[in-house]
Amino acid sequence: MDALTCIKTRRSIRKFKDTPVPQEIIDDIIDCARRAPSAHNYQPWAFIVVRDQDQKEKLSQIQPWSFFMAGAPVCIVLCMTNTGTDFSPSNYLSVACAGENILLAAHAHGLASCWTYVKDFNNSKPEQKARKILLVPEDVEIIALIPIGYPDQKASPKQVKELKKLLHQEQW
Ligand SMILES: Cc1cc2nc3c(=O)[nH]c(=O)nc-3n(C[C@H](O)[C@H](O)[C@H](O)COP(=O)(O)O)c2cc1C
Helix, strand or coil: CCHHHHHHHCCECCCECCCCCCHHHHHHHHHHHHCCCCHHHCCCEEEEEECCHHHHHHHCCCCCCCHHHHHCCEEEEEEECCCCCCCCCHHHHHHHHHHHHHHHHHHHCCCEECCEECCCCCCCHHHHHHHHHHCCCCCCEEEEEEEEECECCCCCCCCCCCHHHCCCCCCC
């Protein structure tokens, strides 16, 4: 699949087949994630690959919209490092770029995925719960959980906002 088709056809999928996902594919997805652009080139990210069913069951309960986590063969945990001297608020944007690379790389491999939030600036509970389950140190922030598996659901074409409502030429 070429890059443009990959970007234009990716959808969030929340139902997965039991079919195991080969480790080489997960390694390649993480390789794509770590190549994302980042402010100051800090590369402020780290990843945890979770396959253990008990752990995925626990993660599926950290917030109301991650219940389908347990049904995915793999969960990639997207974390943010550089919370000390190299901290910049832009690190959140950089980590989001790495997250998008995960979604696109998964899709390019014929896999389904869905970003599920952990970091909620209005509610620290999901992150606290995930930290406890995954033993993540306090100086690392947990941004998202991304379940990965072969799709067991067909996504309908996406309704996107009309271009004329969001595109301006030269000035707003
Ligand atoms: C920051 C962020 C947080 C999200 N959190 C969740 C979530 O907790 N649970 C969920 O099912 N989907 C979540 N999503 C997926 C969105 O619902 C999805 O991207 C959106 O509906 C557009 O659909 P698409 O991904 O198929 O284009 C999240 C997406 C983003 C970018």
